[in-house]
Amino acid sequence: MPILVKEQQFHLQTAHTSYIFHVMENGELGQLYYGPRLHDQPAFPELTAREEHGAMPAWRLDHPDVQPETLKQEFASLGKGDYRDPAFQITGEDGSRISEFRYQNARVIAGKQRLEDLPATFDDSADDAQTLVITLADAVTGLTLALSYAVFPHQDVIVRSAKFTNHGRATVKLDRALSLQLDLPDANYDLLQFSGSWARERHLIRRRLRSGIQSVGSLRGASSHQQNPFIALARPDTNEDQGAALGLNLVYSGNFLDQVEVDAFGTARVLTGINPTEFGWQLAVGQSFQTPEAVLSYTDRGLNQLSQQMGAFYQQHLVTPRFAQRPRPVLINNWEGTYFNFDEEKLLAIAREAQRLGIEMFVLDDGWFGHRDDDTTSLGDWDVYAAKLPNGIAHLANQIHGLGLQFGLWFEPEMISLDSDLYRAHPDWTVGAPHREMTPGRNQFVLDMANPVVVDYLYDKMSHLIEDARLDYIKWDMNRNITEAFSQTLPANRQEEFAHRYMLGVYRLYARLTAAYPDVLFESCASGGGRFDLGMMAYAPQAWTSDDTDAVERLRIQFGTSYGYPLAMMGAHVSAVPNDQTGRITPLATRAAVAYFGDLGYELDVTACSTAEKAAIKAQVAFYKAHRDLFQQGTFYRLDSPFTGDKNVGSWQVVSADGRRAVAARYQILNQPNPAYNRLYLRGLLPNQRYQVAGDDHVYFGDELMHAGLLVPNLLTTTQGVDASADFSARVFVIAAVD
Numbered sequence: 231m232p233i234l235v236k237e238q239q240f241h242l243q244t245a246h247t248s249y250i251f252h253v254m255e256n257g258e259l260g261q262l263y264y265g266p267r268l269h270d271q272p273a274f275p276e277l278t279a280r281e282e283h284g285a286m287p288a289w290r291l292d293h294p295d296v297q298p299e300t301l302k303q304e305f306a307s308l309g310k311g312d313y314r315d316p317a318f319q320i321t322g323e324d325g326s327r328i329s330e331f332r333y334q335n336a337r338v339i340a341g342k343q344r345l346e347d348l349p350a351t352f353d354d355s356a357d358d359a360q361t362l363v364i365t366l367a368d369a370v371t372g373l374t375l376a377l378s379y380a381v382f383p384h385q386d387v388i389v390r391s392a393k394f395t396n397h398g399r400a401t402v403k404l405d406r407a408l409s410l411q412l413d414l415p416d417a418n419y420d421l422l423q424f425s426g427s428w429a430r431e432r433h434l435i436r437r438r439l440r441s442g443i444q445s446v447g448s449l450r451g452a453s454s455h456q457q458n459p460f461i462a463l464a465r466p467d468t469n470e471d472q473g474a475a476l477g478l479n480l481v482y483s484g485n486f487l488d489q490v491e492v493d494a495f496g497t498a499r500v501l502t503g504i505n506p507t508e509f510g511w512q513l514a515v516g517q518s519f520q521t522p523e524a525v526l527s528y529t530d531r532g533l534n535q536l537s538q539q540m541g542a543f544y545q546q547h548l549v550t551p552r553f554a555q556r557p558r559p560v561l562i563n564n565w566e567g568t569y570f571n572f573d574e575e576k577l578l579a580i581a582r583e584a585q586r587l588g589i590e591m592f593v594l595d596d597g598w599f600g601h602r603d604d605d606t607t608s609l610g611d612w613d614v615y616a617a618k619l620p621n622g623i624a625h626l627a628n629q630i631h632g633l634g635l636q637f638g639l640w641f642e643p644e645m646i647s648l649d650s651d652l653y654r655a656h657p658d659w660t661v662g663a664p665h666r667e668m669t670p671g672r673n674q675f676v677l678d679m680a681n682p683v684v685v686d687y688l689y690d691k692m693s694h695l696i697e698d699a700r701l702d703y704i705k706w707d708m709n710r711n712i713t714e715a716f717s718q719t720l721p722a723n724r725q726e727e728f729a730h731r732y733m734l735g736v737y738r739l740y741a742r743l744t745a746a747y748p749d750v751l752f753e754s755c756a757s758g759g760g761r762f763d764l765g766m767m768a769y770a771p772q773a774w775t776s777d778d779t780d781a782v783e784r785l786r787i788q789f790g791t792s793y794g795y796p797l798a799m800m801g802a803h804v805s806a807v808p809n810d811q812t813g814r815i816t817p818l819a820t821r822a823a824v825a826y827f828g829d830l831g832y833e834l835d836v837t838a839c840s841t842a843e844k845a846a847i848k849a850q851v852a853f854y855k856a857h858r859d860l861f862q863q864g865t866f867y868r869l870d871s872p873f874t875g876d877k878n879v880g881s882w883q884v885v886s887a888d889g890r891r892a893v894a895a896r897y898q899i900l901n902q903p904n905p906a907y908n909r910l911y912l913r914g915l916l917p918n919q920r921y922q923v924a925g926d927d928h929v930y931f932g933d934e935l936m937h938a939g940l941l942v943p944n945l946l947t948t949t950q951g952v953d954a955s956a957d958f959s960a961r962v963f964v965i966a967a968v969d
């Protein structure tokens with residue numbers, strides 16, 4: 231029984247955690263505990279005991295000990311004596327911004343229902359999930375607030391969201407409606423955030439919590455390259471293998487806010503949800519507003535465990551079940567190979583060569599539609615560019631399919647070029663404020679996804695191509711952020727709703743396409759990893775991790791991304807050198823050794839490769855296929871971090887569910903003369919099992935590989951192979967049980 235309801239105390243239990251809250255004297259909810267699992271008790275006097283503090287606002291004259299400022303609250307408002315940032319704020323008809331949501335009732339529901347208009351977690355597998363819904367009501371406005379807690383016992387995950395419904399007599403305005411608040415009793419944590427920019431996404435930053443507010447967020451209309459909705463709070467001594475850590479993510483792809491406020495009493499209030507800046511919502515009588523879901527998880531067994539349990543949770547309860555376990559194809563994408571410069575013969579030549587190398591899918595990237603020869607035209611005109619492909623997309627697709635390859639196509643549905651038939655016909659479908667110049671981004675503008683007519687247009691265009699070309703895959707790109715946020719379809723007092731309504735339109739299009747064409751694999755993309763989040767993952771099981779395909783940069787990007795997302799979500803491609811983003815020349819073997827740890831692809835003109843390079847690629851593809859189940863579904867461990875120490879080494883590992891097979895890799899950025907002894911300590915093996923490491927005659931026990939480690943020999947300056955270099959080296963270790 232994961233949800234224990236006693237009187238007015240709620241105890242959510244998972245395999246290893248407890249989350250406890252209760253109804254306070256004033257009818258509002260108070261947070262009591264989140265951490266390692268506790269025995270249930272009728273009451274927790276140690277958790278409800280209070281200090282009385284000086285001359286602080288109290289809830290009522292007859293309750294001087296209920297001082298909101300000193301309480302750990304469950305979902306707090308501002309204006310009644312708690313001065314911390316609130317979870318929500320409502321402006322009533324009379325302009326008052328005070329609310330008092332009092333407890334009404336609690337319901338426990340079996341399983342976990344999806345949400346109507348938003349991507350959401352689910353429990354199709356009867357995984358014992360239960361959902362607790364607490365309803366509270368505000369007497370003055372007539373609003374109810376339903377707080378939902380879905381408890382997934384096996385992965386130690388709790389999914390929360392809030393829903394406001396107006397049962398009153400007048401429209402109110404939601405000024406802020408976050409998804410989760412968690413008041414922790416102390417602030418002795420490090421905040422782990424994943425920050426960067428285009429081509430440098432999700433680098434780990436770890437810092438101590440300090441008094442005051444610290445936050446990450448986005449106001450770009452997308453979750454962004456710059457900050458990611460995933461954060462973790464870890465005790466200062468927590469590392470990859472031990473220690474307490476709490477992970478938090480939002481199932482949302484638009485403007486978000488993750489915030490931690492440390493107050494005068496050393497408590498830490500965690501908030502996450504839609505960014506209140508650029509948000510407002512008119513809630514008319516009879517209407518509801520549902521927030522996105524927030525995913526919360528806790529472990530006292532280190533950051534690897536946190537990533538593993540959250541990653542496993544997404545695979546089972548967020549990713550479309552059809553794709554969660556299905557092997558993802560090794561693909562070739564023509565973008566870095568040809569950019570806009572291709573014709574049918576060129577594409578077929580690449581596809582034929584790719585097929586000989588064992589690659590399974592051909593993806594045609596940007597430039598196939600309208601009259602698009604560069605990035606200044608044609609977005610919105612999703613019809614074939616006859617000058618490049620005179621026989622049409624279906625003809626090309628037939629030939630690709632005839633080679634035994636799957637066929638995928640690039641779209642950027644949410645965008646419009648001024649030089650397009652679509653813009654000439656429907657300038658009012660473009661996002662832009664009246665009497666203001668529109669700000670270009672990558673020479674393009676944004677379609678008003680808050681307008682249902684735009685969603686219908688895109689659905690018709692895309693579904694036609696899916697059927698005509700029998701598409702197996704779509705890369706859905708989004709290459710600029712929003713400016714002049716304004717929809718011509720919304721009245722003046724609803725313009726603040728635009729950013730969220732835009733996301734609802736994007737999700738609507740995704741939901742319609744994935745429902746109508748359930749076998750099409752979607753890969754999300756936003757100039758690389760500019761929308762790498764759980765909202766996208768609910769529809770697109772994989773995402774293009776970064777436009778940066780340089781092996782060294784990718785090591786950092788994929789390492790950082792792995793804290794919050796499983797390898798199966800990370801598109802990872804081998805491209806040509808010198809690398810187009812960094813100019814760096816890394817060995818082909820190193821590029822592959824990084825790209826193995828994700829959904830492998832190639833993004834180069836394979837027809838231009840030497841015979842030796844082709845042989846190497848063929849062997850890489852075969853190697854990946856042989857271990858694909860590990861790379862895409864195995865348990866992932868970070869071993870050595872490229873974000874700490876001398877930042878010269880990174881290593882990681884995947885292990886099969888039964889612990890009998892593993893692949894580990896160690897990357898060294900610059901070679902060093904006379905180096906220290908380097909050892910690689912493996913994880914997740916069976917201590918009493920014998921193993922062999924490919925290329926090594928010795929038979930090891932699992933305990934030896936984990937605790938004594940493997941010696942990584944010094945790399946001499948004379949390396950062999952097609953691209954000799956001692957810098958940017960990688961070693962891959964294949965470990966298999968022997969009986």
Ligand code: GLA
Binds near residue numbers: 565595640
């Ligand atoms: C973005 C994507 C790339 C590629 C180009 C095409 O930058 O991230 O992978 O598709 O657009 O214009």
